[in-house]
Amino acid sequence: MKKIIFLILITLNAFSQNNYNIIPKPQKLVAAKGQFKVINTTSVVIPAGNEEVRKIAEQLTTKIKGIWGLDLEVSESLKPNAIRFIDNPAYSEEAYELKVSPQNIEITAATPKGHFYGYQTLLQLFPVEIFGSSRVNSKIALVAPACTIVDEPRFSYRGVMLDVSRHFFPVEFIKKLIDNLAVNKINTLHWHLTDDQGWRIEIKKYPKLTEIGSIRKESMVGHYREQKFDGKPYGGFYTQDQIRDLLNYAQSKYVTVVPEIEMPGHAMGALTAYPELGCTGGPYEVRTKWGVEENVYCPSEKTFAFLEDVLTEVMDLFPSKYIHIGGDECPKDSWKASAFCQDLMKKEGLKDEHELQSYFIRRIDKFVTSKGRRIIGWDEILEGGLSPNATVMSWRGIEGGIEAAKQMHDVIMTPTSYMYLDYYQGNPSKEPLAIGGFLNLEKTYSFEPQVAELSPDQAKYILGVQGNLWTEYVKTPQHAEYMLFPRALAVAEIGWSDKTKDFKNFSGRLDTHLKRLDLMAVNYSKSANNVSFSTELNPQKRTVIKLSTAHPTGQIRYTLDGSSPLSTSLLYDAASKVKILGDNTLSAAVFDQNGKKISGDNVQTFVIGNSSRKNYTLENQPKRYTGNDPLALTDGIKGNEGSKDQWVGFEGKNLSTVIDLGTKTLFSRLGIAFLSDYHDWVLPPKNFEILVSNDNKSFESLKKIDLGTAVKTSKAVRHFNVDLGKQNYRYVKVIAENFGPLPTGHYGAGKPSWLMVDEIEIK
Ligand code: TNX
Numbered sequence: 001m002k003k004i005i006f007l008i009l010i011t012l013n014a015f016s017q018n019n020y021n022i023i024p025k026p027q028k029l030v031a032a033k034g035q036f037k038v039i040n041t042t043s044v045v046i047p048a049g050n051e052e053v054r055k056i057a058e059q060l061t062t063k064i065k066g067i068w069g070l071d072l073e074v075s076e077s078l079k080p081n082a083i084r085f086i087d088n089p090a091y092s093e094e095a096y097e098l099k100v101s102p103q104n105i106e107i108t109a110a111t112p113k114g115h116f117y118g119y120q121t122l123l124q125l126f127p128v129e130i131f132g133s134s135r136v137n138s139k140i141a142l143v144a145p146a147c148t149i150v151d152e153p154r155f156s157y158r159g160v161m162l163d164v165s166r167h168f169f170p171v172e173f174i175k176k177l178i179d180n181l182a183v184n185k186i187n188t189l190h191w192h193l194t195d196d197q198g199w200r201i202e203i204k205k206y207p208k209l210t211e212i213g214s215i216r217k218e219s220m221v222g223h224y225r226e227q228k229f230d231g232k233p234y235g236g237f238y239t240q241d242q243i244r245d246l247l248n249y250a251q252s253k254y255v256t257v258v259p260e261i262e263m264p265g266h267a268m269g270a271l272t273a274y275p276e277l278g279c280t281g282g283p284y285e286v287r288t289k290w291g292v293e294e295n296v297y298c299p300s301e302k303t304f305a306f307l308e309d310v311l312t313e314v315m316d317l318f319p320s321k322y323i324h325i326g327g328d329e330c331p332k333d334s335w336k337a338s339a340f341c342q343d344l345m346k347k348e349g350l351k352d353e354h355e356l357q358s359y360f361i362r363r364i365d366k367f368v369t370s371k372g373r374r375i376i377g378w379d380e381i382l383e384g385g386l387s388p389n390a391t392v393m394s395w396r397g398i399e400g401g402i403e404a405a406k407q408m409h410d411v412i413m414t415p416t417s418y419m420y421l422d423y424y425q426g427n428p429s430k431e432p433l434a435i436g437g438f439l440n441l442e443k444t445y446s447f448e449p450q451v452a453e454l455s456p457d458q459a460k461y462i463l464g465v466q467g468n469l470w471t472e473y474v475k476t477p478q479h480a481e482y483m484l485f486p487r488a489l490a491v492a493e494i495g496w497s498d499k500t501k502d503f504k505n506f507s508g509r510l511d512t513h514l515k516r517l518d519l520m521a522v523n524y525s526k527s528a529n530n531v532s533f534s535t536e537l538n539p540q541k542r543t544v545i546k547l548s549t550a551h552p553t554g555q556i557r558y559t560l561d562g563s564s565p566l567s568t569s570l571l572y573d574a575a576s577k578v579k580i581l582g583d584n585t586l587s588a589a590v591f592d593q594n595g596k597k598i599s600g601d602n603v604q605t606f607v608i609g610n611s612s613r614k615n616y617t618l619e620n621q622p623k624r625y626t627g628n629d630p631l632a633l634t635d636g637i638k639g640n641e642g643s644k645d646q647w648v649g650f651e652g653k654n655l656s657t658v659i660d661l662g663t664k665t666l667f668s669r670l671g672i673a674f675l676s677d678y679h680d681w682v683l684p685p686k687n688f689e690i691l692v693s694n695d696n697k698s699f700e701s702l703k704k705i706d707l708g709t710a711v712k713t714s715k716a717v718r719h720f721n722v723d724l725g726k727q728n729y730r731y732v733k734v735i736a737e738n739f740g741p742l743p744t745g746h747y748g749a750g751k752p753s754w755l756m757v758d759e760i761e762i763k
Contacts, residue, residue, distance in 0.1 A: 019031075019145040020145065020147065021508070022121055022124045022125070022149075022509065023124070023184055023489050023493060023506070023509050024184060024185055024489075024492045024496035025493060025496075025506070025509070026149045026150075026151040026497075027150060027151050027154075027498055028148075028150040028151065029149045030148045030149075031145070031146070031147050032100075032145075032148065034101070034102040034145075034146045035143045035144060035145050036100050036101065036104065036105050036144050036146065038064065038068070038072070038144075039081070041081060042072055042081050042083065043072060043073045043075050043081070043083075044061055044074045044083045044084075045076070045082045045083070045084040046075075046076060047085060047086065047087040048076045050087065053112055053115050054074060055252065056085070056115050056116050056119055057074045057083075057085060059119070059252075060072075060083070060122075061074060063123075063130060064142065066133070066135075067129060067130060067133075067134070067135060067136055068135075068136060068142050069135060080103070080104070082104050082105075083104070083107075084104060085107050085108075085109075085115050086106055086107065086108040087109070087110065088110060089110045091108065091109050091110040091111075091114055091152075092110065092114075092152055093110065093111050093113060093114065094111075094117060094152060094153050094156070094187070095110070095114050095117075095151065095152035095153075096109040096115065096117050096118035096121070096149075097118070097151070098122060098125075098148070098149040099147075099148050100122075100144045100145065100146045100148075102146060107122065113254045116182075116253075117151070117254075118151075120182065120185060121151065122144060124183075125144035125147070126143070126144055127140055127142065127143070128515045131516040131520050133519075153495065153496045154496060155462070155463060155465065155495045156187075156463055156464060157188060157412050157463040157464030157465070157466070158186045158188065158464050158465065158491070158492060158495030158496060159186065159187075159188035159412065159465070159466035159467075159491075160181055160186055160188070160421075160466065160467050160469070160484065160491065161190035161260075161414075161466055161468040161469060162189065162190070162469050162471070162480070163192040163469060163470045163471045164191065165192060165193065165471075166195065166197050166290065166471040166472045166474075167471040167475045168198070168234075168235070168236030168237070169480060170477070171238065171245070171246055173477035173480070174189075175246065176522075177481075178249060178250050179253060180488070180522060181255050181488070181492075182253035182254060183516070184488070184489055184492035185492060185496050186255070186488065186491070186492050186495070187254060187255060187256060188255065188256050188257075188258055188466070189255055189257045190466060190468075191258065191259050191260060192262075192324075193259055193260055194260070194261050194262050194269055194270065195262055195266045195268075196266050196269065196286070196287035197286065198213070198214050198216055198234070198235065198236070198237075198269050199237070199270055200236065200237045200238060200269075201237060201238055201259070201261075202237060202238065202239045202243075203313050203314075205309050205310075205313065206273070206274065206306070206309070206310065208274060209270060209273050210237040211273070212273040213269035213270055213272050213273035213286060214236060214286075215233055215235035216285075216288050217233060217285065217286070217288055218231050218232055218234070219288060220288065220472075223473075224289070224290050224291065227289075240317060243317050243318075244317065247317070251319075256320050256321075256322075258318075258320045258324055259317075259318050259323060260325070261311065261314060261323070261324070261325060261326065262325075262326030263326050264299065264327075264360050265292070265293065265329050266293065266296075266326055266330075267293075267296055267297050268284055268286055268293050270306075272284045272285055272286045274306065276302060277297055277298060277300075277302060277303045277306055278295050278296070278297065278298055278334070279295075279296075279334040279338040279340065279341065280295070280338075290472040292329045292331060293331075294333045295334055296331065296334055296335070297360075298338065298340065299335075299341065299344060299359065299360045304363055307364060311323065311364070311368060312371075315368075315371055315373060320373075321374055322373065322376050322391065323368050323376070324375070324376045324377070324393075325364050325365075325368070325375050325376070325377055327357075327377035327378050328377075328378035329380065330357055332353035332356075335356055336353060354384030355384040355385065357380070357381075357384050358383070358385040358387065359384075361381050361387045361390065362387045364387075365387040365388065365389050368389075369389045374389055375389065376390070376393055377390050377391075377393065378392075378393050379392055379393065379394045379395055379400025379404070382400055382403055386409055391409065391410040391463070392404035392410070392411050393411075393466070394411055394412070394413050394415060395414050395415060395416060395419075395468070396415070396416065398451055401413050401451075402453050404461070405461040406458055408458075408461060410463050411463060412463055412464055412466055413447075413462060413464070414467070414468055415447070416437070417437075417443075418446070418447035419447065419465065419466060419468055419491065420437060420470070421444075421469045421484055421487050421488070422434060422435050422469055422470040422472070422473065422474065423435065423436065423437030423438060424436070424437060424438050424439065425439060425440050425483070425525055425528065426525070426530045426600060426602075427527075427530065427642070427645070428642060428643040428644075429642020430602060430603070430642070433473050435470070435473055440527070440528060440550075441487055441490055441550065442503055442550050444467070444491065445490040445493070445494070445501065445503050445506060446501075446503070447465070447490075447494055448499065449465050449494065465494050467484070467487060467488050467491035469484055478523045479523075481523040481524060482524065485517060485522055485525065486510055486514065486517075486524050486525065489513065503550065504552045507528075507550055507552050508552050508553070511553075511592070525600075526597075526598060526599050526600050527599070528550060528551075529549050529550060529554060529599035529600075530590075530599045530602050531556055531558075531589065531599065531602045532547075532549070533545060533546070533547060533604050533637060534546050534548075534629065534635075534637075535606075535608070535612065535613060535629075535636045536613070537613055538577065542579065543608050544579050545577055545578040545579075545580065545586065545606060545608075546578075547578065549590045551599070553592075553593070554598055555572070555590065556589070557569040557570060557571055557572065557588065557589060557591055558586055558587060560580065560584050560585070560586055561585065561587075562585035562603055563587060564587060564601050565589040565597075565601065567591050567595030567596075572588070580606065580608060581608050581609065582608065583605065583607050584606050584608075585603060585605045585606075586603070586606060587602070587604075588601070588602055589601050589602070604638075604640075605637075605638040606636050606637060606638065609636075609761055609762075610665065610667070610762065611659065611761055611763070612636040613631055613634055613636070614631075614659055614660060614661055614662065615634075616634060616657045616658060617657065617658050617660075618656070618657050619657070620653040620655070622650055623649060623650065625647050626648065626649075627645070627646050627647060627648045627758065628645060632647075632758070633648055633657065633659075633757065634760060634761075635759075636759070637759070639756070639758030639759065641716065644675070644680075644682075647675055647756040647757065647758050648756065648757050649682075649754050649755070650756075650757075651752050652753070652754075653738055653755070654685075654737050655685070655688075655734065655736040655755060656733070657733065657734050657760070658693075658732070659732045659733075659762065660696070660730065661732065661762065664694060664728055664729060665728070665729065665730065666726070666728050667724070667727050667728075667763055668723065668724055668725060668726055669721060669723055669724060669761075670690055670722045670724060670732070670760065671759065671760070671761035671762075671763070672688065672722075672734065672736075672759070672760050673718060673719045673757070674718045674756060675718075675757075675758070676715065676716045676718055677715045677756075678715075678746070679713070680715075680754075681746075681748055682754045682756050683711060683739035683753045683754070683755070684755075685736035685739060685755055686706070686707060686738075686740070687706045687737050688705055688707075688720075688734060688735060688736035688737070689703070689734070689735045690703050690704075690724065690733070691733040691735070692731065692733070693729060693730070693731040693733065694730050694731065699733050702727070703722055703724060709739065732762055734760060736755060738752075738755045739753045740752075740753065741753065
């Protein structure tokens, strides 16, 4: 009996796991018995005279022909054994109903867009091979499991932003991205076309924008903090013909492309080409560094005429309701220093430069609105007063969005801490160089755009969400895909599906979706499943290592020699955890049921001994860097060069800690390490001292070690293993003296340096 129940459970599980892996999750899905099988006599029936739906039907038949070799007829008359598109005006714009039965498939919607989304869901019911491009093995039947899906989006705006200024991306890549956005019902591509580092859209009236403004002398290599350059000119732009072609393509996938023309800041591309648009008259140079530029457009009549001309060409090209006009990070220095700006402020009765920025945006708003379009701006456009028709993109947190909604303005939520897809998604030592931050798939997925502070009336102004890919550190399409996927799928689900989200459930569906991405040759990141490490005391008070992954069913395997784990490596046992002593390098990865690796490798050095997980006190509290464990200094997890995650960091302060070994203990050595990372403001201490006590009041100094103040600029971990002679004490105090202000020659000279410490071992 038990066996039978077990078998039934397995079957049900297989049923739900393999057949309905739809991202974003539909609002309502009722599974049914049986399946629909597409055969060569199946036809695709469309509403009479509906040419747009015909095109969608043809996208379907072309796919089926290419991959299954079945030649399906598209017909306007009702047939048995059909995939039927049915018009019904009762549905909302993006809604659809999809009914699959063994006899036929029906997609019902009010608009072509609704039909298109029904079609996308149907593709995800078919075998994953439908997402490929080569003929399948004839044994795989083209079937969809029976069900009824009633679906519509939670939010009307579901977006992804691509920055093509910092690095240029070819049209072919953008088309491929649009394909992927459409698969997951993301309806907007926000295209960041102009910035300080390059102007990338052809404007007929101002040819120098692309002749001059699209090219920078050189680019940064490595991280910004290293201040290194490659000496190679860099450029690229899109012609209006290319843009028209791309927009036609996007329209066939029901993706709206919203162009962004940045103003009044992030404008060095334009200022270099037309210096008369700046307050100082130039000369200017397309920016070679990342970051925020002080030179911005001057709010002169010349500038407004120029921007109106540019926007006119942009609006002629782009049919979107929204035109993004930037508005972020506009330093006010050049306006403060300009007699023209100060006069203008007096004339217009503007009390400060924030009001001048608001004046700037209002004029542009008025112009864009007069053409029947609407502006979107980053949340800085709230400062100095929000322009009447503006929609706000809240990026510096959700506060700007809340404020705008309270002022009854539309809002798109895209806060850095959840939606910045340029941030690291795994252990930085194992990831390609990124701007910084940490934002894994689970964190992105956890974002809730409807914040509690808003009343139901105000909540209506939250139009939706967007994930942003800024490309300072992203040079190639492959790398862009790596940063976008799978996190963009989390954005899609936040935007579409209902509020009750479950990450484990999402991860289960993601497993199947990653196979689709493989078939579409998308270079997604496998870091989401990466193993994370922590230590804890087991019931026998022994320090053990716990390994975990976000993946719901994957198996963790590891090696103890640091080599890359294989499907035959040691299997992690969640009940007993990993029990090791001394210095060990553990490398772990996640494998699926077929033994395929489905994560990156995560490597970590541990040192487990008698002082592991002993309590300690700290005189100064660490800032920002806490080592992710209240006992980070004794957690057995050693800090390494690659990441600051494990380190305990003190800004401008000393380390002063007392470790309580619990009882009087025999020991003869103390191990400690300091990080040295000059470019990142981290310097080793001037000295450190080791003291002992049995009453935690009077301490006896055992050793003081002087490190000197000569600085090395290369990154290194400085390990010390101090011989203390035979000791028998309960309390050990360690004081390390912060290096002090950053030395002359450093770009933060005079500012406090960071002291970063990890793993104190007493043995
Ligand atoms: C801030 S987000 C910016 C961009 C940068 C990005 C890097 C925003 C409106 N401005 O110019 O590329 O940070 O994460």
